[in-house]
Amino acid sequence: MPLPRVVIVGRPNVGKSSLLNWIAGRRIAIVDDVAGVTRDRVATLAELPDGRNSRFIELIDTGGVGIVDRDDLSEHVERQIETALGEADVVLFVVDVRDGMMPLDEEVARRLRYVQAPVILALNKADDPKFDAQGQEFYKLGRGKPIPISTHQNRNKSELISLILDHLPPEDDGSKVASEAMKLAVVGRPNTGKSTFINTLAHAERMIVSEIPGTTRDSVDVRFELDGLPFVAIDTAGVRRKAKIRDDLDFYSIHRAERSIRRADLVFLFIDPTQGVTRLDKQLADYITKQYKPCVIVINKWDLILSDLAGPARGETGRYATMVQHAFKGMSYAPIAFITAQTGKNVKALINLAQAMYKRAHRRIGTGTLNRILREAVTAHAPPVRENRVPKIYFATQVSVAPPTIVLFVNRPGLFDPTYQRYLLNVFREQLPFNDVPIKLYLRARTQTDPSKPRLEEEEPPDITARSSSNEFEMDELDEEINDLLGEFEDE
Structure with missing residues (x-):
């Protein structure tokens, strides 16, 4: 399994960045009395002592919920928070016990009702036990018994770490891959043949197939089996350049495509060779790389290229593969597959390749x-x-x-x-x-x-x-x- 993610959330200026530094044991996040210093997610590796052994986690700090950013980046901050919560294995909900419960604390609690991960409520700035009684009102947030802590006075750190360890998912030794279905995200620009590919896998008209770019608005999960093994193919809307985003539907299509990449085990990046590699393809590849997802660059509609060649096609595949590798320098390790989704050519070989990569990603080396x-x-x-x-x-x-x-x-x-x-x-x-x-x-x-x-x-x-x-x-x-x-x- 991936490194467990512990996400710190709360309204502005409750000490989230101080808490990250405190747990990690070193100064990473910027700590300032001015609200809104943290905008992007700040992630670091942290080692939590667990008896004789240690447990590693990825500790993630987020911006304050509800902040009005002076540089008009509030929407960006909110999106980063939503992304972090969607990936969390444990959530640390931080409040300021001295300020008491604020309306924004209740807003954070409302958002966390829809989060699957367990939530730990931490009453920060409880420098002395006399502040513990003030935290009784936070029971109203419905998160059980809160734990009073103080990053400044180093109070109850071991108790907080024990709570985090108790709520983390069990460790996986990596000796065997889980038997659950592997999730395959199919992404790319509009009209690259993604839905046709899904239909070929499912052997049924599960997706709307159309020559009009942008038909698929949402991400749809399609389950199928190959050689007795279960898979889930995630069909996504075609991703457009920001300059061509015309309405809210296009905006949310991009957002859902990115979310599909994050929750996938492996990504198929579809390229239309009749259009070549565009800047948007490179931006999409960069996002996949930042998410550390195994990826296969899929050249679909390859039959159209071969049929247009006047002479023999030998060598054309190799030349195009070299061009694609040069275009995606940051993903030079990713394999390239040439398929024709409409006829099913090389589709099964592509799924077999994905399965082998999935197993390699779960290997553990001594x-x-x-x-x-x-x-x-x-x-x-x-x-x-x-x-x-x-x-x-x-x-x-x-x-x-x-x-x-x-x-x-x-x-x-x-x-x-x-x-x-x-x-x-x-x-x-x-x-x-x-x-x-x-x-x-x-x-x-x-x-x-x-x-x-x-x-x-x-x-x-x-x-x-x-x-x-x-x-x-x-x-x-x-x-x-x-x-x-x-x-x-x-x-x-």
Whole structure:
């Protein structure tokens, strides 16, 4: 399963950003007394202690609900909040116990009634137990017993973390893929043959098929089986450029298409070769990449291209594939499939490819294997010195699947530039069974302290990249080091 997401929501200026920094153990979000500082979602990796082991989560801060933005970005802020809530596994609903219950608190509670994830109500700024009695009125919000906390006084942090751990979904060891139906989102510009493709899969006229672009207004789920395995195909409205959005229906079509991408296990990005690759196709690919979704670039209507060729078609497919790879540089790992949805040519092969990618995205790699590959990569190409400091990687571990999520424990994340991070991602993609799926990479400083407290000096852990290449790499020693530093990790 993906890394669990814990989303922090509330009205402006109740201390949401301070809470994110407090739980994460380091200063990430901007903290200011002026309401509305946070607009976009701010996400970070957080490690929650759970006995001898640790549980990793993605902690997400959101803008204040109901804020009137001075730069007229209120609609953008609201959309970011809605997106975060739609992805949440746990919601932290934050209120200010000193201010008492405000109308906007009730508005937040009203919105959360439609959220599937469990909600924890946190009474922030309860610096002293005397404020706990003031929180009784928040029972009216219908979220059970609230927990008083204080990010400033470090009060009830362990109790809050225990509540979060209790509400997280159970951990998945990644050893087997869930038997539930794989969700396939079919996206692209209007009139690229998406609905025809869905009909071919379902062997029935489940979608309205029309030559008029934009027929499908909403996202529709179509269930089908192939070789006894269940699938759900999500047909979406064609995505238009913003300059061509004519009414509210087009706006919501785009919004629903993006939501379909977020909830899908794999995305088919449909391209019409008779129109070529457009800027909108690239923007859509960029959104898929940001969501870390496995993607197949589907060239539909390929029979029309071949029929127009005067000479032999040999080599034309390869040339077009090279052009598409060049156009989608940020998604160079994504496979390209050539199909004809109307006749069903290569459709079954496309679904088989999607199933194989789905399984690869759920693979979990043992810590020993991962660190051996990492050591070889750093030995072949060491990170450059920055700010007169030598970047060091202590060890790596995979903490989640779908997407495969790898955490590198380093001496200082800022020393590793994006170019070197891309190099490591490419090595992982080549050496691990993740050649055609996105990988999420986190760099985490080994020394973690509370941002409100002075940093303590710690003895540096061993650097796996500093081992002599002439000595055999002892995996047992590495496992002992990892157990001492992070807890127990199990190899696949």
